[in-house]
Amino acid sequence: MANFNLKINGKTQQLDVDPTTPILWVLRDHLKLVGTKYGCGISQCGACTIHLGDNAVRSCQLPVSAVGNQDITTIEGLSENGDHPVQKAWLEEDVYQCGYCQAGQIMNASAFLKKNPNPTDEEIEGAMNGNICRCGTYIRIKKAIKTAANTKTV
Amino acid sequence: MTKIVTHYNRRSFIKVSAAAGGGMLIGFSWLNGCKSNTPEPEAGVAVPKEWFEINGYIKIGDTGMVTIYSPNPEIGQNVRTSMPMIVAEELDVPWENVLVEQAPLNTGWYQNQFAGGSLSIRLSWNALRMAGATGRRMLMEAAAKEWGLKVSDLTASEGVIKEINGERTITYGEVASKAVGIEVPKEVELKSIKDFKLIGTSVKNVDGEKIVTGKPLFGLDFHRDGMQLAMIQHPPAFGMTVKDFNEAEIKSMPGVKDAFIVDTTVEEPGGFDEKGFKQLIAIVGESTWQLMQAKKALKANWETTGELESSELHVKRLEKALASGEVQESRRDGNPEAAFKKAAKIIERTYSAPFIAHNTLEPMNFFANVTEDSAELIGPTQTPEALEGSVSKLLNLPLEKVTVNMTRIGGGFGRRLYVHFGVEAAAISKKIGGPVKLIYSREDDMTQGTYRPTYRSVYKAGLDENNNLISFSVKGAGLPEGPVFPNRFPAGAVENYLAEKIKAPTNVTTGAWRAPRSNFTAGAEQAFLDEVAEAAGKDPIDFRLELFDRAIKDPVGEKHEYEAERYAGVLKLVKEKANWGTTKPNVHRGVAAYFCHSTYVAEVFDIVMDKGQLIVQKVWCAVDCGIVVNRDAAENMIQGGVIDGVGHSMYSQLTFENGAPNQMNFDKYQLIRHSQAPKEIEVFFVENEIDPTGLGEPGLPPAIGALANALYKATGQRYYNQPFMTEKQVVG
CATH class of the missing domain: 3.10.20.30 (Beta-grasp domain)
Incomplete structure (x- = not known):
């Protein structure tokens, strides 16, 4: 100890x-x-x-x-009131099914967007490939990341 | 409006109240100092000072805030949102005034409290509507009494009751206290489907904010002061049991409180008991990491009590079963043998699929607190009633002394229909005499068993000289059950038809895996029919529609599980939406349609191959599940099913050596990842007023067939054996 x-x-x-x-x-x-x-x-x-x-x-x-x-x-x-752009985008796209993997997805996506604020689809896939979603919400995750990227630049 | 007789009466209300120990429903509190059920009103409805229980599903606060109890386990299929939506529709309250809470297991109030077979919405549709309509009626009766009017003098909508020929209004919140004393009506009126305001819209997941902010929701997150943690070690192979282990050494390790062998055998096991290893090494302590270290230090003597099987042996057993196994169940129409003899063309193909694990991302776990005369269980189960029964048998306690509460569940896929991990937690709690949370490691979870069986089936078709399908047969073998649905398509559409089901033994334990058997039969049958259509020189959709035409106009045989019109309907819809018949350079198309769990789904895949790598560009899905309850969530389910189907048929398998799976974690067991998922999945629902059926499973099976058929177009090779990445033409 x-x-x-x-x-x-x-x-x-x-x-x-x-x-x-x-x-x-x-x-x-x-x-x-x-x-x-x-x-x-x-x-x-x-x-x-x-x-x-x-x-x-x-x-x-x-x-x-x-x-x-x-x-x-x-x-x-990640945010004080659950209002980080990535969290808000996740809510907007109603991404989750079981929800278990999503905290990890959100943490990975938020760090990634900080480094790459306007990623392409391929860059998103590459960055997110280490995060498994067993329910298969990958399309919504990608959409939410794009939504978050767009709101950040507004 | 539909009049419907309620099955609620005062007696069942009292019975339920008593069963729950005085209060109607007792939830459980989460982490210390963290009230998960604190109301968080969104639309300006104040937190009530007082709540009034209207019935087992509904509680109304004096401010008009409504709590709706969701009866079934939430495994990601959205029932915690969509089931309360149905209650709210008939109760007629604004959705933003609704709070949802998970109901505990309560067989007095709720029926069918399980998550399986895509049945939650289908089986509870009437009960949920009645619960809402009964509540609405009672509130209206209370208002009528208050004003000295008849219920027929009033209307109720959006949480407000109005006098038809007058000015008076009263909110549900204002009248709730008086509705409690109203006799439960014997008959209630349900809304007309055309009057639905909430059902059919898209409502956001009620747990969304908790999910994105990391609030405790799942079984693995549950904590109670004073509880211990426990981990288990099961034998390393099927066909082995534990003899003894280095108990003294393990007990002396840091953070370890106890270590022992636990026996979880129950007398007269039910269908959800027969899985897993019954004798396990259990280690109890304070922290997960210390328990993981203790597990690593285990030196156990395992005894070989059965055959140590290998994948090679499994294939041989399946081949033998197909060649000479005993047929268990069959269907025969006409004379298939004679028809095959006179056929101008015969196509015969063999399809196979491996064992696969469920791999819910939240590993198995459960909290148990067993005392002398009671057992409390909290955690992720798809079958709380089966768990209650098994724990009652294990501990020799009456059923009413066992309570089961359900947490949100980090994936089900059929895995948590089986109750062994809850029973194990109870056995460990009993041994240590205190509360405990059992946690499986990923390796424990993946190597424990309860897998999707491995299958091998032979399909055979005979075409006459005009390329009409005159004979069809399927012979399916599996370890341990054959994957055949004798009364499904194309039964009813072919004059001469034979279906045979054969089982073969294994000591690898298996269980229901999302869309059991359909997760194989759909891919095999739909890939086979694609090949038959090609041999007949027909378009694959037209070929299927011809068969459905026959099944509509002049069905063969007596029993059919499907409605041919609805089946053909989804094919026609997907044909239209995908612009079937058009081509794009280097884009390859496949189609499949399947009916299972009372829902019809047709899918078209567009794929491209990039240096041998599969890219699914777009998937069109046409779905007939009757009334759609929560539209966007329903689309999500279908999208997830498609991705799951692509993932498992393309990449996933468990192989065996010396009785043990070769894959123990996600380094060797491939699950589909972001870059491998289809780029776009568009979902179209057939609009009708048929009572809703489930969506948890039906999206998955046809994806396998449509993918196989698209892969054929792309590579010129047919794909018979899952996972397809093991075939030479594609790279995993």
Whole structure:
């Protein structure tokens, strides 16, 4: 066990955990921030995507000891009132079916749009390929990303 | 208006109230300090000070806010939005005044509280309409009594009751307290379908805001203070059981509270019990990561008690079953053998599909709190009533001492019809004497079993010298069940017809996987008919329409599951919408139509091949599911079904060696991803006033046939064996 001070969603959190614990389980089990989902544990499905600084990362394979003082943002902290353009676009397109993967999709899409505000279809597919949606809402996800890109430029 | 006799009476109301422990319905609270059910009014309706229970589906607040309880499990099929829409339609309240809550399992009030067979809307259509209409009637009676008028002197709409020949109005919120004492009417009037205001529109998912902001919704998110976490380890192969393990070492690991072997066998198991491994190693502790580490440190002795099967063996068994297996069920019209003898052309083809896993993105999990004389279960189940029954048997508790609450479910696809993970949670809770949440790892989930069976079928067709289909036969084998629907198309459309179903043994456990058997038969049959149409020199749509014509005018045999007019209807609609018959350079087309779960779907695929990679450019879908309840969500279901069909027929398979699946996680098990999904899917519904049927499954099966037929056009090769990426002409 070891002590860590993590900056999560703008707040500093003190923790005493096994240093090998992935951030996913720190969030879910220790901090009760359960918006970040467990899907595969091996960085293959993207359900656990969070932001480390400005980058989308898979929290299931990111040990707590590797974070240092980098800012962590989870789906709960993406916006204060659920009104990030990507969240709003998801609502507008009524994207989800079961909804389980969508937090990861939204976190990946929001980091991607920050780097590439006007992506082509192919760029969206490339950026989002690591996020599985078992229900098959891919077309709506793509549409929502375009909707978000458009609202951002307005 | 339709008059309909209600089956509610005072007695059932009381029975239900009592069953729920005094209050009508008891929900469960989520995380500490996080009230998930706090009303969040959107359109200016204030939070009520007092709520009045009108019936098991409806609670009305003094401000006019309405809570509608959604009875069935929500697995992504939209019932938590679309079922309450039906109640709200007949109650006649503005949708923005409605809050939706998940009802717990309550067999006194609700029927058919399960998610399976695309049946939620179909089976509950009348009950939901009655619930709304009964509530409306009771509110009107209360207002009539208040004003000294008759109900026929009043109208009710959008949550407001008005006097027809007067000025007085009263809102549902104002009259709700008085409606509680009104006798439940014996008969209620339902709206005319043409008067629907909400049904048929597009209503946004009621959980949308919670989904996009990461609020706790799913079973895996559930937390209660004092609960432990648990993980299981099942044997590494089918045909193995656990003997013992390094218990002392595991128990001494950090964060581990207990470790033991748990037996989940129940007496007289039901259809949803017979899956999985019955003896498991359970490890209990405080954090998931520590439990995962303990699982890694397990050293177990597994005993081989059955055959350790391989994919090679599975193929041999299926071939043997087709050659000499015992036919279980069949249908015979005319004399197929004699007709094949005199046929001018005979086409015979064999189709196959592998075992596949459901792979719901939320792995199996359940919360259980078992005490001396009660069991509380909370989590993702498609069959809460079956779970209640199994837990009652496992713990030897009366049914009324077992409660089941449903969380939102991170994917079903049939996987959570099976109740073993809830039963396992109950067994572990009993052993440790406290509340516990059981969590499967992805590997536990993918290797546990309950797979879609593997299938192999032979289709045979005979054409006469005028290229008329005079004889048709299908012989289907599967581990463990044959994939044949003897009374579906083309039964009824062919003079000489034979359908035979054969089963073959396996110790790999299987279960219902989205559109059971149809997820194979549609692809095989529709690809086969495409080939037969080609041999007959006919357009594939015209060829099918000719067959439907025969089934309409002069059907062969007595029993048919389908209505030929509706079947032909979706084909004609998709033909028109896709501009069938036109061509585009390098774009290849395929068509298929299928009927299952009481819904008709026809699909046209346009594909291109880019260096051997499949790109599905566009899919047109024509759907006849009767009345469409929530239009945009209905389109979403069909789109998802198409993508699921493309994904699994193209990329997914489980193969076996020494009794164990070779694929344990998404690194080796391929699921369709963003770049592989069709670029566009357009959905068209047949407009009619037929009672609605389900959409969870019917979009998937025809996608496989339409894809196979388009791939043939693109590559010149027919695709007989799923997943198609294993064939040489395409790259996975």
